[in-house]
Amino acid sequence: MTTDLSTDRTGGPAVPERQGGRPAPRAGRPSPLRVLGRGIATIWAVPRARIGVIGFLFFVALAVFAPLIAPYGAHDASFGRGLNGSAAHLLGTTASGQDVLSQLIFGARVSVSVALVAGILSTIIAVAVGLSWGYVRTFWGEGVGFIVNLFLVIPSLPLMIVIAAYLQNGGIGVIVLVVVVTGWAWGARVLRSQTQALRSRDFVTAAQFSGESASRIVFHEIMPNMTSLIASSFFGAATAAILAEAGLEFLGLGDSTTVSWGTMLFWAQNSNVLLTGQWILLFAPGLMIALFATSLAFINFGVDGLSNPRLREGGTR
Secondary structure, eight states: OOOOOOBOTTSSBOOOBOTTSOBOOOOOOOOHHHHHHHHHHHHHTSHHHHHHHHHHHHHHHHHHTHHHHOSSOTTOOOSOTTOOOOSSOTTOBOTTSOBHHHHHHHHHHHHHHHHHHHHHHHHHHHHHHHHHHHHOOSHHHHHHHHHHHHHHHSOHHHHHHHHHHHTTTOOHHHHHHHHHHHHSHHHHHHHHHHHHHHTTSHHHHHHHHTTOOHHHIIIIIIGGGGHHHHHHHHHHHHHHHHHHHHHHHHTTOSOTTSOSHHHHHHHHHHTTHHHHTOTHHHHHHHHHHHHHHHHHHHHHHHHHHHHOHHHHHHHTO
16 A cells, blocks of 8 residues: 655645545544643643632632632621621621621622623624724724724723713623723724734635635634734733722722622721721732732733743743
8 A cells, every 4th residue: 555645735745645546534623622622731831820720710719609618698797897807707897797708708709700701792892893903904994993092092990980970870780881891992903903914924815815705714714813812802801800890899980789899998998997907808809809810910921822832832941
C-alpha cells in the first residue's frame, strides 16, 4: 500500500490517499468541548490566572450557596444593634441589628450577578457593534461612529447618575441597564480597530471570493481570531459593573432594601460607622469588591495567552 503525501491546495499536507483512489478519512475541526478544554488548560497554566480562577470560583460559590453558608438570614434584625465582633457574630452587627457576615455573604448574590449579567450584555453589544462597524464600509459606519464617540466623550459616572435618578426605585434591573448603556462603547471601539486590521487578511479575502455572506465572515472568520480581546472586554465590563453598582447604591440611587455590597456601604455611611468605631462595616464590603475585581484582572493574564503564544510560554515559567 502506498500513500501520497503531497500538499493540498491550502498549502498544508494532503490527506493520505490509499491505493485504489479512495481517500483516507479527513480530520475535521476539533469539537467545541476540545477547544474549550485547551482554552481552560492554557489559562490554568498561568500562575496569576490560576489564582484569579480560584478567587472567581470562590465568589461564585459564595453567591450560589449563600443560604447554606451564611449563619443567619440576610434580613434578620433580631440581634443587638451595633455589636462588636464575637463568637456569635464574627464581624459584629449593624445599626439595625443585622449580622454583618451574613449580609456580606448574601450581598455576593446581587453584586456578582450584576457584574456577570452586565458584563455579558455589554460584551455582546460591543462585539455586535464593533465587528460590524469595523467590517462594513458604508455611510452606516459613520453614524455608528458618531454614537460610539458620543458615549465615549460623555463622562460615564454623571450619565449613570442621571439615568439611575430618572429610573429610581427600579431595582437591580435598572442598575444593570444603566451599566450596560454606559459600558459598551469602549469595547466596541477596540474591537472595531482589530476588525479593520483583520479585514484585509488573506483568509477574509478567500471567504469573500467564495461567496460567504458578510455576517458569516464577521462572526465565523474574524471573531474567532479576537478571543482574547473579547474576553478582556468582558472582564473590563464586569469590573466596571460591580464598581458602578457599588457606587450607585452608595449614592442611594438603587434599591436600599436589597442586600448587596453597595447597599452595605450605603447603610454604613448613613450610620456613621467611622465615628462609632465599626470601621469593619465599610472595610469588609469594600475588600470583597476589590478582591473580586482583582480575580477578574488575574484571569485576564491567562486569557492573553489564548491568542499570543509568547505570553503563553512566558506565563508558564
